[in-house]
Amino acid sequence: MAALLDVKNLGISFGGLRAVNGFDITIEKEELYGLIGPNGAGKTTVFNLLTGVYRPDTGKVLLDGEDITGKKIIDISKAGIARTFQNIRLFKKMSVLDNVKAGLHNNHHYSTVEGILRLPRYRKVEKEMDEKAMDLLKVFDLDSVADYQAANLPYGQQRKLEIARALATDPKLLLLDEPAAGMNPNETEELMDMIRFVREQFHMTILLIEHDMKLVSGICEKLTVLNFGEVLAQGTTDKVLNDPQVITAYLGE
Numbered sequence: 409m410a411a412l413l414d415v416k417n418l419g420i421s422f423g424g425l426r427a428v429n430g431f432d433i434t435i436e437k438e439e440l441y442g443l444i445g446p447n448g449a450g451k452t453t454v455f456n457l458l459t460g461v462y463r464p465d466t467g468k469v470l471l472d473g474e475d476i477t478g479k480k481i482i483d484i485s486k487a488g489i490a491r492t493f494q495n496i497r498l499f500k501k502m503s504v505l506d507n508v509k510a511g512l513h514n515n516h517h518y519s520t521v522e523g524i525l526r527l528p529r530y531r532k533v534e535k536e537m538d539e540k541a542m543d544l545l546k547v548f549d550l551d552s553v554a555d556y557q558a559a560n561l562p563y564g565q566q567r568k569l570e571i572a573r574a575l576a577t578d579p580k581l582l583l584l585d586e587p588a589a590g591m592n593p594n595e596t597e598e599l600m601d602m603i604r605f606v607r608e609q610f611h612m613t614i615l616l617i618e619h620d621m622k623l624v625s626g627i628c629e630k631l632t633v634l635n636f637g638e639v640l641a642q643g644t645t646d647k648v649l650n651d652p653q654v655i656t657a658y659l660g661e
């Protein structure tokens with residue numbers, strides 16, 4: 409069976425800086441995979457390359473067998489990659505519910521979300537979208553604040569809302585850029601449970617960038633460590649976290 413994401417030799421330079429070089433990763437369906445590494449290692453740049461923000465100058469990206477290398481953001485979104493951002497991006501003036509509905513607009517086909525929620529066919533589209541959005545909000549304990557303006561949510565809830573909106577596009581692959589950044593330990597714990605739940609309930613494949621080593625070792629089955637734009641180590645979480653090179657370059661800092 410083909411991997412869900414298969415990346416070979418991905419690279420990009422900014423001026424004289426080789427931000428990502430020779431990057432390979434293979435992610436199987438429903439895997440929960442972590443991308444770690446020091447600040448400036450190139451992690452967010454990898455996400456930007458995978459989602460069409462930047463066009464790679466080397467390499468190839470296959471999503472579920474489809475070549476999406478160098479495609480535009482909108483086409484990659486349609487192909488099935490959704491993401492969240494290191495610095496949260498929401499429609500701040502819109503309601504929590506409408507932020508999730510904005511994600512649903514991308515999605516006209518029969519979907520996993522639809523399948524799981526088993527919506528009656530006779531409902532009008534808008535009502536259907538309200539319900540889908542509310543169901544997603546419930547997953548993240550945000551249903552009680554559905555009418556709030558997004559900007560008025562506490563930080564931890566904004567992070568969760570961004571994940572809910574990404575899921576609303578019914579992606580094949582969900583990319584999370586430091587989802588626990590700025591969260592307190594309780595919020596982080598809760599977020600870990602939610603990420604696990606999302607993987608199980610939506611049969612989602614997830615690649616997450618994270619600094620919080622507790623989060624990474626607690627939920628990721630596999631890890632890739634980036635250092636100066638290159639893969640330093642790759643494999644099962646246990647193996648990678650015990651790799652002496654990784655301990656020196658990253659964990660020992």
Ligand SMILES: Nc1ncnc2c1ncn2[C@@H]1O[C@H](COP(=O)(O)OP(=O)(O)O)[C@@H](O)[C@H]1O
Pocket residue numbers: 422425427445446447448449450451452453454
């Ligand atoms: N658009 C850009 N123009 C120039 N340099 C960039 C750009 N985006 C990222 N970089 C550089 O690429 C390197 C990797 O950045 P980034 O991917 O954000 O690292 P990380 O997410 O691992 O902290 C950094 O040196 C950063 O300054």
Ligand SMILES: [Mg+2]
Pocket residue numbers: 451452453494
């Ligand atoms: Mg980053």
